[in-house]
Amino acid sequence: MTQVMTYGGHVRAVTRLGLPLVGGHLAQFAIGLTDTVMLGWYGVEALAAVTLAGSYFFVLFLLGAGFGWAVMPMVAAASAEDDETSVRRATRMGLWLSLFFSVLVMPMMIWSEPILLSLGQTETVAALAAEYLTVAGWGIFPALLVVVMKSYLAALERTQVVLWITVIAAFANAAVNYGLIFGNWGLPELGIMGAAIASVVTHALSLVAVVIYGLRVLPEHELFRRFWRPDWEMLAQVFRLGVPIGITSLTEVSLFAASAMMMGWLGAVPLAAHGIAVQLASATFMVHLGLSNAATIRAGNAYGRRDGPHMARGAKVVFVLSLAMSALTIVWFLTGAEGLISLFLEPDDPDRPEILAIGVGLLAIAALFQLVDGAQVVALGLLRGVQDTTVPMVMAALSYWAVGMPASYLLGFTFGLEGIGVWLGLVLGLASAAVMLMIRFWRRVIPTI
Structure with missing residues (x-):
């Protein structure tokens, strides 16, 4: 007979899972806040441009992140059934769809200036924002892949690592921003482009960390073994849930x-x-x-x-x-x-x-x-x-x-x-x-x- 969990047991289970996820979200929030504060110190025009560019990036990111978020309930359900094959299939197709989406929207990052101008932005701010996006836009590839990997790990109740990877990313983002925006520590002063580089570096480091963790701690899932092989049935399921x-x-x-x-x-x-x-x-x-x-x-x-x-x-x-x-x-x-x-x-x-x-x-x-x-x-x-x-x-x-x-x-x-x-x-x-x-x-x- 399955043991009935008490309300106290549910409280403990939810807080054990939820508190690291709350911390991870707050750390992610701190990354955006750090960008705003540091570029505010650098100049009003730079801050306005990155605020605009950040909103533009975030809209596209949210659309694509649906595929990563869809992985969470699918992996959680498969894990409850001890179905490791479905855990691998759902995560892998979440990664596939995130890559496809990134390729699809990348031209909108590279050639964003006409779009921003058509939305009524001033020429100066649109030009600066577009310059930022030509570099920062590449970060959508690792950013969306990180969403998938974090959802996979969280669904397997490994939320502590999700927290610590995000906290480390927040500190890394602040350090690279401080060095490249203002030219500290012997680095060139790149202003708004320094913030763009910091953004890509932060997303890339997060991806490397989360992939290494997943491969070392959960090798039985073999996420990247024959990664190139399509799984159209599972891809359709993730797509239907993620969109x-x-x-x-x-x-x-x-x-x-x-x-x-x-x-x-x-x-x-x-x-x-x-x-x-x-x-x-x-x-x-x-x-x-x-x-x-x-x-x-x-x-x-x-x-x-x-x-x-x-x-x-x-x-x-x-x-x-x-x-x-x-x-x-x-x-x-x-x-x-x-x-x-x-x-x-x-x-x-x-x-x-x-x-x-x-x-x-x-x-x-x-x-x-x-x-x-x-x-x-x-x-x-x-x-x-x-x-x-x-x-x-x-x-x-x-x-x-x-x-x-x-x-x-x-x-x-x-x-x-x-x-x-x-x-x-x-x-x-x-x-x-x-x-x-x-x-x-x-x-x-x-x-x-």
């Missing part, structure tokens, strides 16, 4: 990009306050994202064993942990808003009082935002664990674009709530996604397992 995941992630990011555009209509100061509030909300969101990944792995294991009660208990635990984190964040954002926002501002900045005033209001909304954002990303993680991605993609897209976007515009501009209204629209969009996705998981998925 909706990539599109779902893209639709959520595009909602936040649209909110930034709306805040820009209100002026530079509201946009600056928005940028700070988003950075703070993104940092705390990494905790929910790590819990979502743990939920995917745990649900994938239960799905492989067809153990519905185990999955239901584990899902309740993840939701409660996410809720607890939201409660802590609400207290933090409501009581420490001014101090948090001040970390991003110069003491003598003439716009400081206005940015603080707007930012405090946005962080109050962000406190509410945490509840629904955490709930929807955990629900998505659970649904991915049972390899249900297409309907959740439609639900998320409708929530973000049919609810969130119009609500942001109406509340912000038609009803005159400005920045607060734009953010309330985000809350409504994310709340809609949370409700629909949770209903799907509890009413449609759990009864069938």
